[in-house]
Amino acid sequence: MNGILKAVRRFVGGLSVIIAASVLLFFAGESMGDPTYALLPMEANDQQREALRESLGLNGSAVSRLTAYLTLTLQGEFGRSYKLNEPVMTIIAPYFWGTMKLLGMALPIGVLGGIFLGFFGLFAGARADRWFYKVLLALHSLPGFVPAILAIELFAVQLKWVPPSGSQGWSSLVLPVALLAGAEAIKIGSLLRSKFAEILEEKFVLTAKVKGVGRFRFYVHYVLRPALSLIFSFVSIQVGVLLSSAVVVESVFAYPGIGSLAVQALSNRDLPLLQACLVITTLFFLCSRFLLDLIHPWLDPRVKQTAVWERSLW
Template identity: 50%
Template sequence: MMLSVIQAVRRLFGDFMVLLAVSVLLFVVSKLMGDPSYSILSIDATQSQRAAFRAEIGWNQSFWAQLLHYVGRTVTGHFGNSYEMQQPVSQILVPYVWGTIKLVGLSLPLGMIGGIVFAFLSLWASDRTERMFQRFLLLLYSLPGFVPVILAIEIFGVKLKWFPPSGS
């Protein structure tokens, strides 16, 4: 019992460390893109306007202060503001959460059922049929992620008209 608790704590700590590492990596990559004042403000913005903008978004602070601020805001669910839409990013994402949950809730069981069906077909198939299944599944595995999505949109959205092909 105690061993399983220790293993669970180790796994949680490992998961936390992976999330922290990914967060730091994303932060560093976003810093490598350069000063955001040049991409957000107009081309004829003055240096004082750029300095005020950098102060507003915290770019005038040290790297470590910016990193702590970034991680703290991310953990609390405040992902910043959209400069294009002039509202918090979390408010922009909220309307799409339910659709995403429905999509995952439908696709996960269908994928599991499909995997089980192919596993049983491969198990009971002859050597030639099994090789054919393996090649077909290898082809599916090798496809870029967007190809099955485009095919699904074509089949379920355009041909069968079960879903709107352009979203909700």
């Protein structure tokens, strides 16, 4: 019950963050200047710009516009896009689904890959493990766009195995998913490498060795299982990291996801569309964290204790 209350408090606190971020986004939009200069051609006259401001509701005072803006946000309505003149939610729906396909494939593949890399460090030997860890750190330090551009050049341009960009069926997901999953596998593998070494020093592991437990059961039940709670906590945070990483991947591959849509909205000074992208992705992250926080105590009963729960989260 204690874990459920903490999960609810976290979710409510996250909603307040959405409101605060929406207010900051409103003032950021105000500082970006008149959006009519981005929406109308350069040769448009003052009368045309004034008519567009009137139709977009930009002629009112800042207080009245902020009030209307927050009211629509709380109602889950974001109005119409400045640029496309369509309901924002209608525009976002296919882009959001595109991002969910990326995350839904990249996250489980990344977790399995990270577990494999973690176990590889156990069997590689001390010297090989040190070199392996250095390689992981080097790959982890690369900017996200570097492997993306190299992958496009090799697999799309030279070998022509997959499309270089756009959304042309499931084949267009291969490179974006591989890059996102690879980044997650490197992080989880590096984390598990040190966690497995710590677990192998525990008394219950030494006892299992003395008892002659089978090799498969030993590594799955006595080594991997105690590390699942750590993996679970890490993955629950990585959902948000994946959402931010998807912005880079979607932009490089011109993939129609909510991250690339947010970049387009920012370049067009399309505040309603940009706000909706921000709120929806944040709300998705909050809902996923809320569900994971509810499941976590079932996976590891130790987090039901307040002190352990706090340490595992922060």
